Amino acid sequence: MLKENIIQKLLVFERKILRGIFGPTKENQTWWIKHNEELDKLIKHGNIVNHIKAQRLSWSGHIQRMPEARAAKKIFKWNPLTMRPRGRPKHRWEDNIIQDLGQTKIKNWITCVQDRAKWKDVVEKVKTSN
Numbered sequence: 001m002l003k004e005n006i007i008q009k010l011l012v013f014e015r016k017i018l019r020g021i022f023g024p025t026k027e028n029q030t031w032w033i034k035h036n037e038e039l040d041k042l043i044k045h046g047n048i049v050n051h052i053k054a055q056r057l058s059w060s061g062h063i064q065r066m067p068e069a070r071a072a073k074k075i076f077k078w079n080p081l082t083m084r085p086r087g088r089p090k091h092r093w094e095d096n097i098i099q100d101l102g103q104t105k106i107k108n109w110i111t112c113v114q115d116r117a118k119w120k121d122v123v124e125k126v127k128t129s130n
Helices: 004-022 036-042 048-065 071-077 093-104 116-128
Strands: 025-027 030-032
Touching: 004 036, 004 048, 048 071, 048 093, 048 116, 093 116
Parallel strands: none
Antiparallel strands: 025 030
16 A cells, blocks of 8 residues: 555656656747646656556456466465464555555456456556546
């Protein structure tokens, strides 16, 4: 789960990089740097946070389609024998996936993953959502 302060830092970093990519604008013999609204119009896939969520969904789909014998699938399904420490439970990676899918209204994402075209549409929907 991405915390609010990390999201803010990522957005600031993204705007800094985009300003470098798109460069300043010259209008009426005056140079000026693009504002955030102008940068948002130039981005076609939303922001970097949505891109990270989409990459996480894409990778989880890849892992779910793997055969059970693969090492990455074994690690994903592995359940440690020790108990967790006291206190608030830590978020699992799968919990973050379910939270990211909350906006797409998909109930059973594990069966949806098996259809690559449908899963690609879901990932693209998360990437472009706000």
